[in-house]
Amino acid sequence: MNPNESPNVWMTLSEAAEYSRLSQSKIHQIIKSGKLKTTRSNGDSGKILIKRIWLDQMLQGELK
Numbered sequence: 294m295n296p297n298e299s300p301n302v303w304m305t306l307s308e309a310a311e312y313s314r315l316s317q318s319k320i321h322q323i324i325k326s327g328k329l330k331t332t333r334s335n336g337d338s339g340k341i342l343i344k345r346i347w348l349d350q351m352l353q354g355e356l357k
Contacts, residue, residue: 294303299345300344300345300346300349301344302341302344303343304346304348305341305342305343306321309343309348312345312348320351323351324326328351329347329348329351330343330344330347331343331347345352
């Protein structure tokens with residue numbers, strides 16, 4: 294992931310895990326807890342997608 298990309302770029306679960314240096318299972322836990330917004334590429338059955346800005350906001354909130 295290029296750090297100069299727009300914060301509105303969409304990331305898959307694996308890209309979000311790599312970017313945040315968290316495991317995919319940890320990202321799933323955070324999503325289930327409601328601390329990270331997501332959407333799906335095809336309604337309820339598509340891939341989980343996360344905006345980089347949402348991930349950044351969650352990570353900054355975790356540090357507080």
